[in-house]
Every structure is written in structure tokens, then in C-alpha cells.
Amino acid sequence: MxxxxxxxxxxxxxxxxxxxxxxxxxxxxxxxxxxxxATTAALTVPTLHYLGLPIPMAGVGVLFGMVCPLFLxxxxxxxxxxxxxxxxxxHTLFILYGTTCIAWLAGALMNxxxxxxxxxxxxxxxxxxxxxxxxxxxxxxALNALVAYYLGIYLHxxxxxxxxxxxxSLVGLAVVMMTCRWIWPIRAPxxxxxxxxxxxxxxxxxxxxxxxxxxxxxxxxxxxGMGAAVLAIAVGHSLSPERWCWAVISVFxxxxxxxxxxxxxxxxxxxLGGTVAGxxxxxxxxxxxxxSLWFDxxxxxxxxxxxxxxxxxxxxxxxxxxxxxxxxVYASLGFAMTPLLEVRLLEVVAGCLCAFxxxxxxxxxxxxxxxxxxxxxxxxxxxxxxxxxxVTAVAEDRGGIEPVRxxxxxxx
Numbered sequence: 001m002x003x004x005x006x007x008x009x010x011x012x013x014x015x016x017x018x019x020x021x022x023x024x025x026x027x028x029x030x031x032x033x034x035x036x037x038a039t040t041a042a043l044t045v046p047t048l049h050y051l052g053l054p055i056p057m058a059g060v061g062v063l064f065g066m067v068c069p070l071f072l073x074x075x076x077x078x079x080x081x082x083x084x085x086x087x088x089x090x091h092t093l094f095i096l097y098g099t100t101c102i103a104w105l106a107g108a109l110m111n112x113x114x115x116x117x118x119x120x121x122x123x124x125x126x127x128x129x130x131x132x133x134x135x136x137x138x139x140x141x142a143l144n145a146l147v148a149y150y151l152g153i154y155l156h157x158x159x160x161x162x163x164x165x166x167x168x169s170l171v172g173l174a175v176v177m178m179t180c181r182w183i184w185p186i187r188a189p190x191x192x193x194x195x196x197x198x199x200x201x202x203x204x205x206x207x208x209x210x211x212x213x214x215x216x217x218x219x220x221x222x223x224x225g226m227g228a229a230v231l232a233i234a235v236g237h238s239l240s241p242e243r244w245c246w247a248v249i250s251v252f253x254x255x256x257x258x259x260x261x262x263x264x265x266x267x268x269x270x271x272l273g274g275t276v277a278g279x280x281x282x283x284x285x286x287x288x289x290x291x292s293l294w295f296d297x298x299x300x301x302x303x304x305x306x307x308x309x310x311x312x313x314x315x316x317x318x319x320x321x322x323x324x325x326x327x328x329v330y331a332s333l334g335f336a337m338t339p340l341l342e343v344r345l346l347e348v349v350a351g352c353l354c355a356f357x358x359x360x361x362x363x364x365x366x367x368x369x370x371x372x373x374x375x376x377x378x379x380x381x382x383x384x385x386x387x388x389x390x391v392t393a394v395a396e397d398r399g400g401i402e403p404v405r406x407x408x409x410x411x412x
Contacts, residue, residue, distance in 0.1 A: 030309030036065035061172030071140025092137040103145035107152020133216035225255040228358040250351025264359040268352040270316040278323025
């Protein structure tokens, strides 16, 4: 009821104000994500339990309801036409849903061995990192595909359960449409609101021509990400034959959206810090609070909202909430928490170290200044440029090794 009241209040906030106020925009994404995920879970989990069907088969639909609203942001207008924005929105929605279903099917079909499962992961890795400059729909499709593929590998569904999960996922699709189009509709921003909000982030604006698409391909991060993924599969499987996918996912999120070695290191350190804090908080919650179904559901909803609110602008805090959410889900399924949290921490550390190793390999430039957003006037951009300049000076004094290049975020 409280969540519905909050959404009803925010519906009356003008779209221009949301676009010019980042905190309200993040709050809106958090509320929509938790509403879609909680509604999907409330509709599917009790139904599956009543029918005597496996509850984890609701995972694909709940995952889609949780992640999809964050990437329904392709709001670029063409000649100010609202119809074009609406068409793009529907295209993005069905692209995200289609990639989620295809990845789930692929994971269900390729879960027979580490080799076949790893091949699928590498394919998703390469395509996702290669196309990451194609806008929010490309990033969202890659993230949905990666996690849905992981679910297919981990749950080992047979043909009947695979079809059941796809059928249940239609509930998630319907809930997302209802939440994002009617409960809290997304409308294209006006030109004034875009101007008030500052220069748009070019990395999140979808490219529209084949020439732009070809020019925006990220070959170097894709190749290096593949190398890191292969290393993470080997190391992660040696740590845990069941949870090695966590190491691979860590590599993916470290490389996704980063524009320099400094960015990759910063993203990895943020993931490590958020994971450590989340593991400690999860251990305290499980030890002190114990198990209560309704309280666990409330904490899960809060974690989904916290993750959706923070993940796009405060990555470490987003990882903190998603780590607690994973622990709560496994605890509700009856898993022992201490071994699980230990493996979670080890796999994330292994994945981040593999990403660091490949990102810092000397050679051709990992990232170039093409397709880089104009962030030189922001505190983050200035900080990164200063740090990169300092590292460059030290490296040049020691001679020979190609340093991290300054000016990743040009001020012009």
C-alpha cells in the first residue's frame, strides 16, 4: 500500500522535473523496479506453490521485472514526435524480453558440461561488450541475457520446466508493460528538460545508422573481456563447480561501460567493496534475525529497490544490495549461508582479479578516446584525468611501459 501510494504521488511529478533532478529519476527507477519484481513474484510464486510446481521456475519472470525497467530509457525523439518515442519503447521492451528468453533456452540446452556452458557465456560476453555503445537497450539486453543464461545453467531444467519458465515469464512481461505504461508511464522528455539536465550522455543514446553502429563497436574491450572470461571460468570452477558463474559475471560488469583502465580498476574495486559489505551484512541478518517469510520478503523488496536506485550512479552501493538479495533468496530456499557467502566472496574476488589482469596487460590501447562522453567538467572526470596524468608521469619515468593515458574525459 505504501509503495502504491508513493507511486501515485510521483505520477504527478512533471517529467521535466524528473529529467532535471537525478535523485527523483533514480527514485522513480527504484520504485518501478521493485513494483514490477514484487508484483511478478506475488502473482507467480504462490501459484506455482499451489500447483505443486517448482518455485524457481518463476525466476525468469521476476528477473525480467526487476532489471528491464532500468533500461527502458530510449527516449530520443525524432523531430519531436511522441509516436517515435512510443515505438522505440515497445521495440526496446520486446528486444529485452526476446534476448532474456533466448538466453534462458540456451542455458537450459547447454548446461551439460563446463565446456558447453562456458562457450555460451563467452558468446554472450563477446556480443554484449562489442555492442555496449549501442545504447541502453543493448546494455540491458546483454545483462538480461547473461543472468538468464546463468539461471538456465544453474537450475538444470528439463524440457517441461523450460517451457513452464517461459510461460510464467509472460506474467513478468505483462507486469512490466502495466507498470511502465499505465501505473507510471514513461514519456519522452521535452527539449527544455534536456537542456536543463545538461548535455546528454552520448553513450546512452542509441545509434541509428549502420555506419554509426559499425563505428561504435568496442572490439578491444570485447577481446580482452573474452580473455578475462576464459581465465575466470578456469579459476572460478576450481573454487566451486556450482558457483563459477559468479566469477564470470564479475568480469562482465567490470568491463561493461568502462572507458579506460582506470575505469575498469575503479569498477572492480567498487564491486569488491560492495560485495564485502554485502556479505558481512548478510551474515549479520541471517544470524541475528533468523528466518521469517514475511520479513524476508520485505527485505528482498527493499534490496531490489535499493539496487535499482543505486546501480546506475553508485555502483558499490548497488552491489551491496544485490549481494544481500542473493543471500536472502538462497536462505529462503534452505541453503546454508556461511559456505555460500564464502564462495560468493571468493568468486567475486577471482573474477575481479581476472579482469584486472587482462585490463592492465601492456599493448595496444585498451580504450581510446572515440565514443567517450564529455565528462571533463565533472568532478569524476577531473579526478580520473588527474590520476591518469600522475600514473602516466610515473610510468614514463620508469621507462618503456605504455601508461594509462590522461584525458579520457575531455573537457571540450
